[in-house]
Amino acid sequence: MVINSKMSLQETLEIAKKEGNTIGLVPTMGALHEGHLSLINFAYSQCDKVVVSIFVNPTQFNNASDLEKYPRNVSKDAEFLKTHNPETIVFTPEVNEIYSDKVESEAFEFGDFINFMEGEFRTGHFDGVGSVLKRLFDIVKPDKAFFGEKDYQQLRVVKKLVEITGQNVEIIGCPTSRNEFGLAQSSRNYRLNDAQLKEAELIYKALTKAKSMFSSNSVESIEKEIKHMFEAQPSFELEYFSIVKEKDLIPTKTKDPKEHYRAFIAAFLGEVRLIDNMALY
Incomplete structure (x- = not known):
């Protein structure tokens, strides 16, 4: 079932809720893949009914070219869902259904952790994420919403968002889905050719290397090793590699045996920007 208007969606969900069904939401920007599945x-x-929203959110792109090139094919996505989960409710709103006449972000106080990694290199990104999700949660009123850990910093932002807004939705993080070579499933992978898909394995190899080194090497030496790995692959441009404390997601140069750590990475392969992360414990 594909629904374009929020009014029609809410009418459908109201019937489902009256019948005692719990509602799950999987927010996406389309270009669906096995990770979304x-x-x-x-x-x-976890839920009786599942809504998959497909909406390329303009307010979370700080690069107009990236927004323009983001893969879109709603009919293909709907067919993908019909094949795998035919009972899924697909919500495909136009921009004015989400933002009315004012397409701009709200400002949220998410905390210091958004000043690093994605927040550092994508100005305003997390305010855009928060703005669209706040609206989607208001429209769908799901019991639970599901997000992949590939975007781990975003996952933490979403949890902070519902703390700020007081919206009654449980945020569930799900393990990163990877292909047979370890590459994290991403809609941006559709923009890679076969040779680039093979090259992109470097991101997973780098994270795995960092994890293997973590117990017996300094943060500085790990960062140096990862930098060398990317310098040896001229088709890649490493944007950042950060080791952070998992509790606050703030980059660190020291290690405390009582803390859990996670490595984050962003790199360009040609014009395509790829991100990933991995727990180091």
């Missing part, structure tokens, strides 16, 4: 399947294991 794993989120949807997990949502079905």
Whole structure:
């Protein structure tokens, strides 16, 4: 079932809720892949009805070219969902259904952790994410919403968002879905050719290397090793590699045996920007 208007969606969900169904939401920007499917399947294991929103949110792009080139094919996405989960409710709103006449971000106080990594290199990105999700949560009123850990910093932002807004939705993080070579499933992978898909394995190899080194090497030496790995692959441009404390997501140069750490990475392969992260414990 594909629904374009929020009024029609709310009428459909109101009937489902009156019948005692719990509602799960999987927010997406389309270009659906196996990673999305794993989120949807997990949502079905937790909820009676699942809504998948497909909306390329303009306010979370700080690069107009990136927004323009973001892959879009709603009919293909709907067919993908019909094949795998035919009962899924697909919500495909136009921009004015989400933002009315004013397409701009709200400002949120998410905390210091958004000043690093994605927040540092994508100005205003997380305010855009918060703005669209606040609206989607208001429209759908889901019991639970599901997000992949590939965007781990974003996952923490979303949890902070519902703390700020007081919206009654449980945020569920799901493990990163990877292909057979370890590359994190991403809609941006559609923009890579076969040779680049093979090269992109470097991101997973770098994170795995960092994890193997972490217990017996300094943060500085790990960062140096990862930098060398990317310098040896001229088709890549490393934007950042950061090791952070998991509790606050702030980059660190020291290690405390009582803390848990996570490595984050962003790199350009040609014009395509790829991100990933991995727990170091």
